[in-house]
Structures are given as structure tokens and as C-alpha cells.
Amino acid sequence: MEHPVALIVQKFGGSSVADAESVKRVAKRIAATRRAGNDVVVVVSAMGDTTDELLDLAQQVTPLPPQRELDILLTAGERISMSLLAMAINNLGVKAKSFTGQQAGVITDAVHGKARIVDVVPHRIRETVERGQVAIVAGFQGVTESTNDVTTLGRGGSDTTAVALAAGLGADVCEIYTDVDGVFTADPRIVPAARKIDRITYEEMLELAASGAKVLALRCVEYGRRYGVPIHVRSSFSGKEGTFVSGTTHPLGAPVAALAQPTDPSSSAVPEELVMEAPIISGVAHDRSEAKITVVGVPDVPGTAARIFEVVAGSGANIDMIVQNVSVARTGLTDISFTLPDGDGAAALSALSRIQEEIRFDSLQYDDQIGKLSLVGAGMKSHPGVSARLFGALRDAGINIEMISTSEIRISVVTRADDLDDAVRAVHSAFELDSDTDEAVVYGGTGR
Amino acid sequence: MEHPVALIVQKFGGSSVADAESVKRVAKRIAATRRAGNDVVVVVSAMGDTTDELLDLAQQVTPLPPQRELDILLTAGERISMSLLAMAINNLGVKAKSFTGQQAGVITDAVHGKARIVDVVPHRIRETVERGQVAIVAGFQGVTESTNDVTTLGRGGSDTTAVALAAGLGADVCEIYTDVDGVFTADPRIVPAARKIDRITYEEMLELAASGAKVLALRCVEYGRRYGVPIHVRSSFSGKEGTFVSGTTHPLGAPVAALAQPTDPSSSAVPEELVMEAPIISGVAHDRSEAKITVVGVPDVPGTAARIFEVVAGSGANIDMIVQNVSVARTGLTDISFTLPDGDGAAALSALSRIQEEIRFDSLQYDDQIGKLSLVGAGMKSHPGVSARLFGALRDAGINIEMISTSEIRISVVTRADDLDDAVRAVHSAFELDSDTDEAVVYGGTGR
Structure with missing residues (x-):
């Protein structure tokens, strides 16, 4: 009731509408939001395992379904x-209508299976809301402008639909409902002391999402940042506030609260100016889905690395971290290692094999038993103390670091996959993120 | 290969695409038709029980789903x-694309749940066919022109989509694939000696469909007649020719073959002119889905019957046969009986009860244990011998007739439901339609 005439976009994922009972439960929540005086637009994913069942049907028919037809199927x-949800809301005495991506004006490019939204023209949605009705919109889908063909947005598509619609409608907030209470300082399944983050900036959330936090899709956060849409990640099982993702961590525009841990733990009275500039650690994310490829014995001549990554990109792989070392095998040679999603491994290896003669490297190594830990927070780069404390924590826990990469607000390290959980716990404690300490503004990867 | 550049519309129902294996089988048939040099447009229904499963889901959510949302769901x-079928055809090396009712240009009115097609604008289908690709179109659905909302066509909707598309595209033939070999002289489950009809006119097919033959939907035949679309009803399990429904029973425009039974069975040598005018019996249809309502003791004053049927029509019931008798109860009064689909019975009864005071009738009787037998064929009305033979056959079989109604090419009688099978067999034999006789042009209700 804080915003009596707010326009709220609510997104419910597949697990929130897994069966008729869940659909009715979600309908109650939506009806209550509407009855509280808000205008409501809802984005919904397919029920539970529907998408997997449809994919399975397609596989039974052909091993290689055309992407256009697969999109229609999914x-x-x-x-x-969406139609069931609209029915259930009507049944509660609140008027609701459902709309496909096309009817909602979600225009995409023609890249079937992972289309990008190019425009949102939500005339019908606006019209429906102005009539006092709830508009239910199909997530994950759009339509090409030129051919009127149905497209799907790929992973995280429904979150992106929700944020894009919120932007197109000028909504006050985009609520992403999930099965956890919000964004945490670390995955609570690994770090029981992990805490919910109340507020986080788009940039930090982007780093966390890119580093393995699964609670929000990367592209949805990107979209939110570009159009300044406040995103509220919250639980569909409780009424509690979750995590607000926005352009600032100042609650209600107030000055930054000095919540970060002191730069020097031994000093208990730090001047306020110093604290204001102290790094604010958001959380610890982890990712077990990457693999490492090492190109062994590469002749150390200009252009070789460029050629290698040109070929790997051509295979469709998304390269993450890159490290180049002097070769341990022979002098005059270097080893080049990089990480990529393990699903892209086979294609990248086969592309590289084809240029072995041309580049004249010795061999390829593939390792999918790696884990990546990322520490995310504002102002990290200008505080060398942060990386020192991170490396120290891992050393104390007896964990070997295989690769390191950094950005303005993130430090990532690669470890053995088996060491990853211990590493996350050690770093979470070292930065005093555990819930028995006093600091608050923090995070971690989790969720589905 | 009779028409090397023919444009053929093929319609496959839900039982033909019940699972992935059936989809692949249908795909082979379509691919073969295309490879034989024909242009092919396919209309497909939902897989097997999908529609019932979706209806069941809706019922779990609300007892009274809004029709608009129900249409989206279905x-x-x-x-x-349609997308699975397109995938399966592509997998056989024949290019195919699927299209929704909207994409195929099937424009309907806005009566959700039983919309009527108002126009077909199949630009994209024509384009696809001209590129040498197979177009797969969703049956049973369309879109309103004004609001761009999805509609469904109701019962027999996919057959109607197929014939409407065939008309819009100027197709050479519309093939309706089913699980029987064609239209029969009677339901083969009741009359084992029933025979497949090779050719039948739209008018006779309309009477058969209206009289309970389920193999083709009434409105699909109506559409075919209006636009002169030749319909070929055939089995999806064999390559055999089925039944051609068209404006004439002349095969290839040749003169009518003198296939009818002689007007006088005792005369074996009938002049050809006489045979040409002899009634041609198409077949015996039956219908167990109707009920009879009798309004007992209606004052015999002008306007009463009109008022009764006005009220019944207002309740949404489709009245079939009507009989008015002098009342057996009291003089100066009549009894009015009529038949209607038994699903409409409750609404009609309750509408009639509300005018009991106004009309001052004695009581209402409801009877859903009736059966209707219809004999259909050209030139019947001008041959009194036909009804005499029909009534004689039923008398000989000891079956009581409760109601009678006739049209130019049909005689229908109502019997007890329990007597219906015997009645169908007796009439089928009396008109020498059994397959051990020589006559050929004949029919009967059956199918799914």
C-alpha cells in the first residue's frame, strides 16, 4: 500500500505455476495486488516441466528440429x-485477460531459439490495464516484425520479457518471483550463514549473474540497467521483501549508509570519509559449469593468440577467462588457457584441432573439473587489500588457485571443482559476510 | 499421379497424430504426396487427447472459464x-513450415468457442507452396479481424478449416483423412454388410451428416457445397480411394450410371429412362444423441406453438423434428413433441417451465431413450414407394415408429433407442444395400 496507484509488473516462473493448485495460489497473490489498488501486468513462464516435455516430443520426431518449428512448439x-492463470484470476472476481508475446507487442529479431527483443509496443496491455483489468503476458516469446513469425528468447527469457514490458510501460517496479527469498551473499546450500541482500546495484548484480548466481538472468539485469527499471527479486512463498536491484543502493535516495567492513579490521574507529570509500562487498558467487582448455606449446609470435580466439569464437563458444603463461614444456613457446561453458567444449576443441598444423601448437588439454569463485563488490579495484585478503583466505584453507581474472567490481579465481565449496565458505568468512557479523550489504549465487 | 501439378489440401485428425510415431507416419504420407509432384497444404488437429487434457486443466482451475481464455488454452x-508434423516432414528431406490460424489468414467472427469463418486470406500459405514447401496449418482456430484475438471453431472445426482453405486456395481436392475407409451405407459396426460409397453429392452428404453420420462435420460439407470444393474422405491407414463428395455423382462427368434398385423389385427389365429417374438411396444413418420433449395438454389456440419454439430456441437448443398430435389426455388440447440434442435438454426444459403459467400446458415429458434412423437418397419425395418400403421393413421387424419427418432427399423416423440397431439392419436390407446385392451408390453413419 506504499504506492496506491503504482503499475507493477509481476513475473512468475514455471515452478510457481507447476500445477492447477499453484496456478490458483499465484492467482490469489495477483488478485490481492490488484485489490490493493495497483495496476498489475503479469508475465508467466510455461508450467513446470512443460518445456522439457515438448522438447522431448520434438526429439522423438526428429534429432534435428528446425529452430522455427521448435519455437512454435515451445x-x-x-x-x-497464461490462459489458465487468467481463468483462475477471473474466478476470484478480478478481471484478467491473457496475451501472447505477439499480442503484447514484444518484437524481436529473427534469431529463432535465442531472439533479442528489439522493441516493445504494448498498446493492448496498456489498454487492458486502463480498463482496470489484469493483463497476463506470455514470457519467453515474441514475434518478428517482418515475417510475423513466433520466436523464443532463450534462457532467462521470461525475466527479460518482464523487465522489457516494465520498461515499455514505465512500470514502477518489476517483481521477479522465485523460490528463494532474494539474492544472497552466497549460495545458502553451500554457506548456511549466507544472508539476503536488501539492495544491490545493476552493475554488481550483473557481475554476480555473470559469475554464476542463477537467481536473475544476466540479460534481464542488463535490460533493467539500460532502461532504469527497478527489479524486486522476491519469494512467491512469502510476503517478505526480497532484494531490490536498481541504480543505487541508497534506500529511498538517502546517502550511502556506511555499512562496509573497515579496511583494516584492527582499527575500530575509522574516519567517516574513509568508510565511505571502502569497498562494499556484495557477495561471493560460484560457478561449476565451466571447463578449461589449454593450448600447449604455442609459438610465441604476434597474432597467434588472436588467431586462436578467432577460431574458438567461430565455433560458437563464449570465452570467459584467459591466461597466458610461459610454456613449462619448451622455451620460446607459451601455453594459453581459457575457460568456457563446458557445453561449448567439444566444438571449440574440434575447431582448434583443425588449425593445429597452421599454428603449430603441441597439444590440447581439456579440463572440466574446475570451479570458479567470484567476489563482487563496488570499489574493489582501488583497494589492493581486497585481493590480498581473498588470496590469503584461500591459502589458509589450503586451496590452490589456477587462474585469476579481475574487473572493476569483481575478482574471480579458478580452483579444482572439489575445492569450490570450501573456497566459497572461506572467502565468505574472510570478508565478514557471515550473518553473525554486523555488516549487511552483501550477496551470493543461488537459486534456480 | 493423375494430376501431376495438383494443389491438394490434406486434413489429419487427432487420432492420426496421437503420438510421435503417428506423426512420423503421417509425415511420410505427406512427403510422398509432395514427391509425386503435387503442391500440398496440410491441416492438422491437436494430438489425440490433448484437447480433453487441456479442458480438464481448465476445470481444475475454475468451473466457469471465460471463453476467450479457453480458446487461447485449446x-x-x-x-x-503442427510444429511436430513440420519437423517430421523436414526430417524426411521435404521442406515444411507450420502456420497458426492467424498466420494462415483464417479470419472469424468473435464468437469464442464456436466462431464462424468469415474470410480466408492465405497469402503466406500460397507463398510457401509457391516456394515448393509444404504448408502445415493449425485446424480448428482463427483470429478475429478487429481485435486480433484467437478463436476456436467448435465441433468439426478442423474439417471446416481444411475445406475453407481449399476454397481460398482454389485447391483441386480437399482430402479428409480418417480412421475408416470412407462414407458407408450404414455404420459397419451395426451393419456388417455395409458398403463404402464411392461418390455422393453434397446434398446427400449433408442429410447424412445432419442425421448422425459422424465421418464428416455438417458445416464442413456446407462450406464445400457453397464453394464447390471436391472433398475426398479416405483412410489414413491405407492408400485406397475413399468417398468423393462433390456436386455430382457422375464419375469424371460421365452420365449417371443406372445403379439404383428397380422401382418394382418384381420387374427385372426396366426401361433405361425409368431407371434414370429412380430414387438413388445413399444410405442409412442413425443418431442416438437426441432426446424428445413432449409438451402435454397445450391449449389448441393460434400462436402457442410459435411461443413454445421461440422459448426453446432462446434457451440455445437446436430443434430437430417436431410433431403435433391431438392430446390423448383431454379434448381441445394438443400434445407437441420435438427432438433436440440431449445436451440441450435441461436448458430447454427449464425455459419451458418458466412459461407454464403463460401457455397453460399440463406438463412436460422428457425422454432420452430414443433413436433416430434416416434414409437418405436423391429423388425420394417423388417416390411414395420408398416410405412404404421403409415403414414395411420396420413393421416386419416388429419396431414401433414414434415420430416421422421427411425432406426432399431424406426420411427420418424415431424409435426406441434399444430398437435402433435392428431398425438400421432391417432398412439396410430392405433397400438391398447389403454388399451381397449388386447396387453400389449408397451410405451410412460411422467414424470417430
Whole structure:
């Protein structure tokens, strides 16, 4: 009731609408939001396992379904969930209508299976809301402008639909409902002392999402940042506030609260100016889904690295971290290692094999038993103390670091996959993020 | 290969695409038709029980789903079958693309749940066919022109989509694939000696469909007649020719073959002119889905019957046969009986009860244990011998007739439901339609 005439976009994922009972539960929540005086637009994913079942059907018919047809098939899923949800809301005495991506004006490019939204023209949605009705929109889908063909947005598509619609409608907030209470300082399944983050900036959230935090899709956060849409990640099982992702961590525009841990733990009375500039650690993310490829014995001549990464990119792989060392095998040679999603490994290896003669490297090594830990927080780069404390914590825990990469607000290290949980716990404690300490503004990867 | 550059519309129902294996089988048939040099447009229904499963989901959410949302829900079914079918055809090396009712240009009125097609604008289908690709179109659905909302066509909707598309595209033939070999002289489950009809006119097919033959939907035949679309009803399990429904029963425009039974069975040598005018019996249809309402003791004053049927029509019931008798109860009064689909019975009864005071009738009787037998064929009305033979056959079989109604090419009688099978067999034999006789042009209700 803080915003009596607010326009709220609410997004519910597949697990929130897994069966008729869940659909009715979600309908109650939506009806209550509407009855509290808000205008409500809802984005919904396909029910539970529908998408997997449809993919399975396609596999039974052909090993290589055309992407255009696959998109038509998969969008049947949201068609089912959105109409059922609209029915359930009407049944509670609140008027609701459902709309496909096309009807909602979600225009995309023609890249079937992972289309990008190019425009949102939500005339019908606005019209519906102005009539006092709830508009239910199919997530994950859009339509090409030129051919009127149905497209899907790929991973995290429904979150992106929600944020894009919120931007197009000028909504006050985009609520992403999930099965956890919000964004945490670390995955609570690994770090039981992890705490919910109340507020976080788009930039920090982007680093966390890119580093393995699964609670929000990367592209949805990117979209939110570009259009300044406040995102509220919260639980569909409780009424508690979750995590606000926005352009600032100042609650209600107030000055930054000095919540960070002191730069020197031994000093208990730090001048306020110093604290204001202290790094604010958001949280510890982790990622077990990457693999490492090492190109062994590469002749150390200009252009070789460029050629290698040109070929790897051409194979469709998204390269993450890159490290180049002097070769341990022979002098005049270097070893080049990089990480990539393990699903892209086979294609990258086969592309590289094809240029072995041309580049004249010795061999390729593939390692999918790696883990990546990322520490994310504002103002990190200008505080060398942060990396020192991170490396110290890992050393004390007896964990070997294989690769390191950094950005303005993130430090990532690669360890053995088996060491990853211990590493996350050690770093979480070292930065005093555990919930028995006093600091508050923090995070970590989790969720589905 | 009779028409090397023919444009053929093929319609496959839900039982033909019940699972992935059936989809692949249908795909082979379509690919073969295309490879034989024909242009092919396919209309497909939802897979097997999909529609019932979706209806069941809706019921779990609300007892009274809004029709607009129900239409959106149900159209998910064809979305799944059409994309899977397109995938399966592509997998056989024949290019195919699927299209929703909207994309195919099927424009309807806004009566959700039983919309009527008002126009077909198949630009994209024509374009696809001209590129040498197979177009797969979702049956049973369309879109309103004004609001761009999805509609469903109701019962027999996919057959109607197929014939409407065939008309819009100027197709050479519309093939309706089913699980029987064609239209029969009677339901083969009741009359084992029933025979497949090779050719039948739209008018006779309309009477058969209206009289309970389920193999083709009434409105699909109506559409075919209006636009002169030749319809070929055939089995999806064999390559055999089925039944051609068209404006004439002349095969290839040749003169009518003198295939009818002689007007006088005792005369074996009938002049050809006489045979040409002899009634041609198409077949015996039956219908167990109707009920009879009798309004007992209606004052015999002008306007009463009109008022009764006005009220019944207002309740949404489709009245079939009507009989008015002098009342057996009291003089000066009549009894009015009529038949209607038994699903409409409750609404009609309750509407009639509300005018009991106004009309001052004695009581209402409801009877859903009736059966209707219809004999259909050209030139019947001008041959009194036909009804005499029909009534004689029923008398000989000891079956009581409760109501009678006739049209130019049909005689229908109502019997007890329990007597219906015997009645169908007796009439089928009396008109020498059994397959051990020589006559050929004949029919009967059956199918799914």
C-alpha cells in the first residue's frame, strides 16, 4: 500500500505455476495486488516441466528440429499457463485477460531459439490495464516484425520479457518471483550463514549473474540497467521483501549508509570519509559449469593468440577467462588457457584441432573439473587489500588457485571443482559476510 | 499421379497424430504426396487427447472459464501437433513450415468457442507452396479481424478449416483423412454388410451428416457445397480411394450410371429412362444423441406453438423434428413433441417451465431413450414407394415408429433407442444395400 496507484509488473516462473493448485495460489497473490489498488501486468513462464516435455516430443520426431518449428512448439507452453492463470484470476472476481508475446507487442529479431527483443509496443496491455483489468503476458516469446513469425528468447527469457514490458510501460517496479527469498551473499546450500541482500546495484548484480548466481538472468539485469527499471527479486512463498536491484543502493535516495567492513579490521574507529570509500562487498558467487582448455606449446609470435580466439569464437563458444603463461614444456613457446561453458567444449576443441598444423601448437588439454569463485563488490579495484585478503583466505584453507581474472567490481579465481565449496565458505568468512557479523550489504549465487 | 501439378489440401485428425510415431507416419504420407509432384497444404488437429487434457486443466482451475481464455488454452494443442508434423516432414528431406490460424489468414467472427469463418486470406500459405514447401496449418482456430484475438471453431472445426482453405486456395481436392475407409451405407459396426460409397453429392452428404453420420462435420460439407470444393474422405491407414463428395455423382462427368434398385423389385427389365429417374438411396444413418420433449395438454389456440419454439430456441437448443398430435389426455388440447440434442435438454426444459403459467400446458415429458434412423437418397419425395418400403421393413421387424419427418432427399423416423440397431439392419436390407446385392451408390453413419 506504499504506492496506491503504482503499475507493477509481476513475473512468475514455471515452478510457481507447476500445477492447477499453484496456478490458483499465484492467482490469489495477483488478485490481492490488484485489490490493493495497483495496476498489475503479469508475465508467466510455461508450467513446470512443460518445456522439457515438448522438447522431448520434438526429439522423438526428429534429432534435428528446425529452430522455427521448435519455437512454435515451445510457445505452446506459455499459452497454456497464461490462459489458465487468467481463468483462475477471473474466478476470484478480478478481471484478467491473457496475451501472447505477439499480442503484447514484444518484437524481436529473427534469431529463432535465442531472439533479442528489439522493441516493445504494448498498446493492448496498456489498454487492458486502463480498463482496470489484469493483463497476463506470455514470457519467453515474441514475434518478428517482418515475417510475423513466433520466436523464443532463450534462457532467462521470461525475466527479460518482464523487465522489457516494465520498461515499455514505465512500470514502477518489476517483481521477479522465485523460490528463494532474494539474492544472497552466497549460495545458502553451500554457506548456511549466507544472508539476503536488501539492495544491490545493476552493475554488481550483473557481475554476480555473470559469475554464476542463477537467481536473475544476466540479460534481464542488463535490460533493467539500460532502461532504469527497478527489479524486486522476491519469494512467491512469502510476503517478505526480497532484494531490490536498481541504480543505487541508497534506500529511498538517502546517502550511502556506511555499512562496509573497515579496511583494516584492527582499527575500530575509522574516519567517516574513509568508510565511505571502502569497498562494499556484495557477495561471493560460484560457478561449476565451466571447463578449461589449454593450448600447449604455442609459438610465441604476434597474432597467434588472436588467431586462436578467432577460431574458438567461430565455433560458437563464449570465452570467459584467459591466461597466458610461459610454456613449462619448451622455451620460446607459451601455453594459453581459457575457460568456457563446458557445453561449448567439444566444438571449440574440434575447431582448434583443425588449425593445429597452421599454428603449430603441441597439444590440447581439456579440463572440466574446475570451479570458479567470484567476489563482487563496488570499489574493489582501488583497494589492493581486497585481493590480498581473498588470496590469503584461500591459502589458509589450503586451496590452490589456477587462474585469476579481475574487473572493476569483481575478482574471480579458478580452483579444482572439489575445492569450490570450501573456497566459497572461506572467502565468505574472510570478508565478514557471515550473518553473525554486523555488516549487511552483501550477496551470493543461488537459486534456480 | 493423375494430376501431376495438383494443389491438394490434406486434413489429419487427432487420432492420426496421437503420438510421435503417428506423426512420423503421417509425415511420410505427406512427403510422398509432395514427391509425386503435387503442391500440398496440410491441416492438422491437436494430438489425440490433448484437447480433453487441456479442458480438464481448465476445470481444475475454475468451473466457469471465460471463453476467450479457453480458446487461447485449446489452441495450444494444434500449435504442438503442427510444429511436430513440420519437423517430421523436414526430417524426411521435404521442406515444411507450420502456420497458426492467424498466420494462415483464417479470419472469424468473435464468437469464442464456436466462431464462424468469415474470410480466408492465405497469402503466406500460397507463398510457401509457391516456394515448393509444404504448408502445415493449425485446424480448428482463427483470429478475429478487429481485435486480433484467437478463436476456436467448435465441433468439426478442423474439417471446416481444411475445406475453407481449399476454397481460398482454389485447391483441386480437399482430402479428409480418417480412421475408416470412407462414407458407408450404414455404420459397419451395426451393419456388417455395409458398403463404402464411392461418390455422393453434397446434398446427400449433408442429410447424412445432419442425421448422425459422424465421418464428416455438417458445416464442413456446407462450406464445400457453397464453394464447390471436391472433398475426398479416405483412410489414413491405407492408400485406397475413399468417398468423393462433390456436386455430382457422375464419375469424371460421365452420365449417371443406372445403379439404383428397380422401382418394382418384381420387374427385372426396366426401361433405361425409368431407371434414370429412380430414387438413388445413399444410405442409412442413425443418431442416438437426441432426446424428445413432449409438451402435454397445450391449449389448441393460434400462436402457442410459435411461443413454445421461440422459448426453446432462446434457451440455445437446436430443434430437430417436431410433431403435433391431438392430446390423448383431454379434448381441445394438443400434445407437441420435438427432438433436440440431449445436451440441450435441461436448458430447454427449464425455459419451458418458466412459461407454464403463460401457455397453460399440463406438463412436460422428457425422454432420452430414443433413436433416430434416416434414409437418405436423391429423388425420394417423388417416390411414395420408398416410405412404404421403409415403414414395411420396420413393421416386419416388429419396431414401433414414434415420430416421422421427411425432406426432399431424406426420411427420418424415431424409435426406441434399444430398437435402433435392428431398425438400421432391417432398412439396410430392405433397400438391398447389403454388399451381397449388386447396387453400389449408397451410405451410412460411422467414424470417430
